[in-house]
Amino acid sequence: QVQLQQSGPGLVKPSQTLSLTCAISGDSVSTNSAAWNWIRQSPSRGLEWMGRTYYRSKWYNDYAVSVKSRISINPDTSKNQFSLQLNSVTPEDTAVYYCARERGGVDYWGQGTLVTVSS
Amino acid sequence: QSVLTQPPSASGTPGQRVTISCSGSSSSIGSNTVDWYQQLPGTAPKLLIYSNNQRPSGVPDRFSGSKSGTSASLAISGLQSEDEADYYCAAWDDSLNGRVFGGGTKLTVL
Numbered sequence A: 001q002v003q004l005q006q007s008g009p010g011l012v013k014p015s016q017t018l019s020l021t022c023a024i025s026g027d028s029v030s031t032n033s034a035a036w037n038w039i040r041q042s043p044s045r046g047l048e049w050m051g052r053t054y055y056r057s058k059w060y061n062d063y064a065v066s067v068k069s070r071i072s073i074n075p076d077t078s079k080n081q082f083s084l085q086l087n088s089v090t091p092e093d094t095a096v097y098y099c100a101r102e103r104g105g106v107d108y109w110g111q112g113t114l115v116t117v118s119s
Numbered sequence B: 001q002s003v004l005t006q007p008p009s010a011s012g013t014p015g016q017r018v019t020i021s022c023s024g025s026s027s028s029i030g031s032n033t034v035d036w037y038q039q040l041p042g043t044a045p046k047l048l049i050y051s052n053n054q055r056p057s058g059v060p061d062r063f064s065g066s067k068s069g070t071s072a073s074l075a076i077s078g079l080q081s082e083d084e085a086d087y088y089c090a091a092w093d094d095s096l097n098g099r100v101f102g103g104g105t106k107l108t109v110l
Helices: none
Strands: A003-007 A018-025 A035-042 A046-055 A059-063 A071-076 A081-086 A095-103 A105-109 A113-117 B009-012 B018-023 B034-039 B046-049 B063-068 B071-076 B085-093 B098-101 B105-109
Touching: A003 A095, A003 A105, A018 A035, A018 A095, A018 A113, A035 A071, A046 A071, A046 A081, A046 B085, A046 B098, A059 A071, A081 A095, A105 B034, A105 B046, B009 B018, B018 B085, B018 B105, B034 B063, B034 B071, B046 B063, B071 B085
Parallel strands: B009 B105
Antiparallel strands: A003 A018, A018 A081, A035 A046, A035 A095, A046 A059, A071 A081, A095 A105, A095 A113, B018 B071, B034 B046, B034 B085, B063 B071, B085 B098, B085 B105
């Protein structure tokens, strides 16, 4: 059974960097048959896909146009996890953030982390 | 405003059949497969349908999906009270090079 365990701060100050980590059990971040996503949800923006990382003989990333200039998603093969960094946050980045596995559909989700951007 | 368009609400009585629509474009639904998710309050979304009409293991066959052109539909037959939830469609969009979601449909079981 795949499990995704998220960790990271729930409060970030404006202009700073939001950092979250997703630890994977029951699968490998280096698998050739899945992609590892970050998705957020807020009342104003609904469900918003942010980006993904995946391995197909080499590492690839795809990022949403809305955050492309501020986002980085990186795998950590030594710890079997992947991370999200979102720079220069504003209150509009306040949301519940989910990590998730994509294999066919998005079939496994982390527990969600409410991140509030506030001074 | 979401890239995929869903009705904000739907309703039905127990035992009834309900459908939820999802409208996209040639670069999203018209070129890629559609997924459907169910979200209960306070929980992460759950995959209901993938690749237009495939059910993951454990999803009841009361849930079915279909796609035609740039639109897709989720059908729920034999409606039950526990089906009351928010439902989202999703697809890859080739123009945006990203996954896009619908705005969600809140299903009420009367």
